[in-house]
Each structure stands twice: as C-alpha cells, then as structure tokens.
Amino acid sequence: MTKDWNTNIYCLIGDPIEKSLSPKIHNYIFEANNINSVYVCFNINAKDLKSTLDSFKILGIEGFNVTIPHKIKIMSYLDEIDDEARYLGAVNTVKNVGGRFIGYNTDGLGFIKSLEDRNIDIINKDILILGAGGASHAISTKLALEGVNKIIILNRTLSKGKKLASEIHEKFDNVKLECDTLDNFYKYLDIDMIVNCTTIGMYPDIDSSPVDLSMFNNDIIVYDIVYKPIKTKLLHMAERMGMETIEGIDMLINQGLLSQKIWFNYEIDNLFKDVDELKKLLI
Ligand code: NAP
Numbered sequence: 436m437t438k439d440w441n442t443n444i445y446c447l448i449g450d451p452i453e454k455s456l457s458p459k460i461h462n463y464i465f466e467a468n469n470i471n472s473v474y475v476c477f478n479i480n481a482k483d484l485k486s487t488l489d490s491f492k493i494l495g496i497e498g499f500n501v502t503i504p505h506k507i508k509i510m511s512y513l514d515e516i517d518d519e520a521r522y523l524g525a526v527n528t529v530k531n532v533g534g535r536f537i538g539y540n541t542d543g544l545g546f547i548k549s550l551e552d553r554n555i556d557i558i559n560k561d562i563l564i565l566g567a568g569g570a571s572h573a574i575s576t577k578l579a580l581e582g583v584n585k586i587i588i589l590n591r592t593l594s595k596g597k598k599l600a601s602e603i604h605e606k607f608d609n610v611k612l613e614c615d616t617l618d619n620f621y622k623y624l625d626i627d628m629i630v631n632c633t634t635i636g637m638y639p640d641i642d643s644s645p646v647d648l649s650m651f652n653n654d655i656i657v658y659d660i661v662y663k664p665i666k667t668k669l670l671h672m673a674e675r676m677g678m679e680t681i682e683g684i685d686m687l688i689n690q691g692l693l694s695q696k697i698w699f700n701y702e703i704d705n706l707f708k709d710v711d712e713l714k715k716l717l718i
Contacts, residue, residue, distance in 0.1 A: 436465070436466065436469055436470070436471055438471070438473060439471070441471055442471050442472060442473055443471065443472040443473075443497045444472070444473055444474075444475065444494070444496055444497070445461060445472055445473070445474045445475075445496070445497060445498050445499060445500075445698065446474060446475045446476060446477055446496065446499045446500070447474070447475075447476045447477070447499065447500045447501075447502060448476075448477050448479045448484075448487060448499060448500070448501055448502070448505060449476075449478070449479070449501065449502030449503055449504070449505060450478050450479055450480055450481070450503070450504060450505070451478060452476040452477070452478050452502065453478075454638075454663065455476055455502070456662070456684075456687060456717050457474065457476070457500060457502075457691060458474050458475060458476060459716060459717055460687070460688060460691040460713065460717070461474035461691060461694075461695065462474050463713050463716060464691070464692070464695055464713075470699070472497075479505070481504060481505065481508060484505055484508060484509060484512065485512050488509075488512050488513075488536060491531075491536075492531070492534060492536070495531070496531060497530070497531050497698060498528070498529060498530045498531060498694070498697070498698040499528075499529050500527055500528055500529075500691075500694055501526055501527050501528070501529065502527065503569065506525040506526055506527055506569050507524065507525050507526075507569070509526050509529070509538065510525070510526055510538060512536075513526065513529065513536045513537065513538040514535040514536050514537065515535060515536075515537045515538070516537070516538040517537065517538065517539050517540075519539065519540050519543065519544070520538050520539050520540035522576060522580070522606070523540045523542070523543050523572065523573045523576050523577065524572055524573075524576070524602075525540055525542070525569055525572065525573060526538035526539065526540055527539075527540055527541055527542050527690065527694075528540065528541050528693075528694040528697055528698075530697050530698055539694075539697050540573060541689075541690040541691075541693035541694050541697070542570060542573040542574070542577075542686075542690050543573045543574060543576065543577030543580075544577070544689075544690070544693055545686045545687070545688075545689035545690025545691075545692075545693055546573070546574050546577060546660070546686045546689075546690075547577055547581060548689040548692075548693070549681060549685035549686045549689050550681075552685070552689075552710075553681065555628075555656065557578060557581055557582075557583050557627075557628070558581065558582045558583065559582070559583065559584045560583050560584060560627040560628060561583070561584055561585040561587070561625070561626045561627050561628075562578055562583050562585070562586050562587070562626065562627065562628050562629075562630060563587045563589065563620070563623055563626040563628070563629045563630070564578075564586060564587065564588050564589070564630050564632055565589050565590075565617060565620075565629065565630065565631045565632060565633050565635075565645045565646065566589075566590055566631065566632035566633035566634075566645075567588055567590035567592070567595040567596040567598070567599045567632075568595075568632065568633070568634075570632045570660055571588070571590075571599065571632035571633075572599055572602075574630060574632055574660070575588060575599060575603055575632075576602075576603055576606070579603050579606065579607040579610045580607065583610060584610070584611060585610065585611035585612070585613070586600075586603065586610060586611070586612055586613075587612075587613040587614070587615070587623045587626065588600050588612070588613070588614045588615075589614075589615050589616065589617045589619065589620055589623070590614075590616065590617060590633075591616065591617050591633070593614070593615070593616050596614045596615070596616075597614050599614075600612045600613075600614040617633070617645060617646070620645075620646045621650050624650055624651050624652070626651075626655060627655060627656065628655060628656040628657075628658060629646070629648075629651070629655060629656070629657050629658065630658045630659075630660065631645050631657075631658070631659040631660060631661060631667075631669055632660055633645050634661065635661075636659065636661050636667035636668050636669055637661045637663055637667075638663040638664060641664055641667070641668065642668060643668060644667070644668040644669045644672060645669060646669070647672075648669070648672045648673055648676055648678065649672075649676070651676075651678075653676045653677045653678050654678075655678055655679075656678065656679045656680075656681065657669065657670065657673035657678050657679070657680050657681070658680075658681040658683075659680075659681075659682065659683055660683040660686055661683050662682065662683035662684045662686075662687050665682055665683075665684050665717075665718050666682060667683075670682060684714060684717060684718075688710055688713060688714070688717075
C-alpha cells in the first residue's frame with residue numbers, strides 16, 4: 436500500500452535493536468491486510484526512555500513494542516497497565532488510546548498460543564524452565580496461571596532463580612516450584628517439557644547449548660525461545676534424539692500478532708492466516 440499523509444507509525448524501542456525481526460513481521464501483516472501503517476525500529480538509551488515517550492505522544496504514535504532492556508522500566512512512564520502485564524511484571528506492547536499510553540504484555544500469551552497451535556496441553560504438566568530473566572519471568576508466570584503441575588527453574592545465578600520462584604509461589608501456591616543452578620539439570624530429568632529462556636545458543640553463541648539432552652527421555656517437548664538462529668544447537672540435538680521441538684520464531688510471530696490485535700482490535704485468526712509464508716520470509 437502506498438504511504439501517504441495518513442500513514443501511521445508503529446515501532447519497536449530497545450537497545451540494541453539491530454537485526455530485530457519485528458519490522459518484517461509487522462510490515463508483512465500491514466501489507467497483507469491493507470493497513471496504511473509502517474513499522475520501524477528506534478534504538479533508545481535507557482536515559483532517554485521518558486523523553487522518547489513524551490515525543491511519541493507529540494507525534495501521535497499509535498502503538499509500539501518494547502524490548503530489552505526497557506520492558507520493566509517503561510511501566511513507570513505509562514498512564515495505565517493492563518492486568519496481564521502487571522501480573523507478568525513487564526510490558527512489551529503499548530497502545531495510544533486518546534493520548535494515554537496503555538501497557539500490555541503479549542509474550543506470555545504468544546508462548547501459550549504457539550503451544551495451542553500445536554494442540555499441546557500443558558495442564559498438570561511438569562516444566563523445566565532454563566533461565567530467570569525477563570522472558571523466563573513472563574513464561575513461568577503464564578505457565579503457572581495456565582495450571583501446570585510443577586515448574587523447575589534452573590538459572591546460572593541461583594539467587595535470581597530463587598527470586599523468580601518465590602514471586603510465582605506468592606501468586607500461585609497450588610503450583611509446585613523447584614529451583615537450582617543450571618549445571619544441576621541432570622537432577623531434573625523426569626519432566627514433560629524443557630523451555631530454554633536463557634540466551635545460550637543465541638547468535639553469535641551458536642555452538643552452545645544450555646543442557647545436554649542425551650540424559651532425558653525422548654518423549655519430552657523441547658521449546659527454545661531463542662530465534663536467532665531459527666534452529667539452535669539445542670533444537671538440532673532434540674531433533675536428532677526424536678524429541679518434539681518448537682522454535683522461538685513461533686512465539687515471536689504470535690506475540691507480534693497479539694500486539695496487532697491490541698492495536699487494531701482484530702481477531703488474529705482473521706488478521707493473518709499464512710504463518711508459514713511469513714516464517715519463510717524470516718528464515
Ligand atoms: P535476559 O532478561 O537478559 O535473561 C537472560 C537469561 O540468560 C538469564 O537467565 C541469564 O542468567 C541467562 N544467561 C545469559 N548468559 C548465560 C550464560 N553464558 N550461561 C548461563 N546462563 C546465561 O533476557 P530475556 O529477555 O529473558 O531473553 C532471553 C532470550 O529469549 C533471548 O535470546 C531473547 O532473544 C529470547 N526471547 C525470545 C522471545 C520470542 O518471542 N521468541 C521473546 C523474548 C525473548 P543469569 O541470571 O545468571 O544472568
């Protein structure tokens with residue numbers, strides 16, 4: 436669609452934002468749905484976060500995404516935060532409603548949607564979460580909310596894993612929680628699914644894997660939320676062992692679609708049908 440005086444700007448703010456796939460995802464959806472908007476990236480230093488939001492209001496930016504390292508800090512500059520984002524403790528999507536910025540979080544829901552797309556049921560399941568950073572926080576909390584049986588959080592820095600586990604326990608005392616360091620993974624082999632939420636295996640660290648899968652049964656599901664590269668060393672290993680694998684790109688596309696749902700009030704199944712075509716574009 437031709438851009439004109441009426442074109443709306445949507446964007447991603449983060450630091451760094453190099454090689455982000457978000458512009459490709461959102462501009463593809465805009466084109467596919469004849470939406471007169473464009474999606475761009477802005478590298479914003481943490482000290483400039485508030486003034487960036489003030490400028491966005493002046494410019495009338497309709498919506499934007501937020502990534503590392505601003506997902507938590509931005510919450511103090513927003514006019515309103517919806518319940519899910521407050522629950523997950525981070526905002527990744529903002530919508531301008533009549534000049535007021537409202538914060539949402541689509542990471543947890545995007546993760547769950549990618550499981551639903553494959554008919555994977557996580558209720559009463561035991562999940563091994565690797566990492567305790569921002570993404571782990573959203574995914575672990577969402578899994579607890581969805582009704583898993585047990586969450587085991589393994590993190591290089593034990594204190595951070597413990598902090599996350601106790602935060603989840605405070606909100607969901609019906610979910611069993613365990614916590615340990617990452618190198619003790621071999622003590623937790625009796626699980627249904629592994630979710631890698633560390634940055635291990637992410638470009639340029641592509642020859643690393645957070646755990647050695649050879650000790651696990653091959654009936655587990657291995658989900659690596661890292662999407663650069665699309666197929667990480669962990670996923671290659673899982674495929675070789677005959678395990679079911681899910682790529683981080685699935686979550687990325689779904690959280691993007693859910694952001695568009697928030698901005699435009701669309702149902703995402705109507706908004707966009709050919710996820711495979713978009714995936715090919717991103718790979
Ligand atoms: P983050 O907040 O910086 O957390 C990083 C995590 O990785 C921490 O648990 C950290 O452990 C661990 N870690 C980093 N380097 C490590 C190493 N050398 N050895 C062991 N552990 C290490 O990052 P995030 O926002 O959670 O993102 C994590 C990954 O998820 C990134 O690759 C990101 O691109 C991806 N992601 C994907 C999606 C998606 O839609 N697919 C969405 C969000 C994020 P410590 O606590 O010990 O430092």
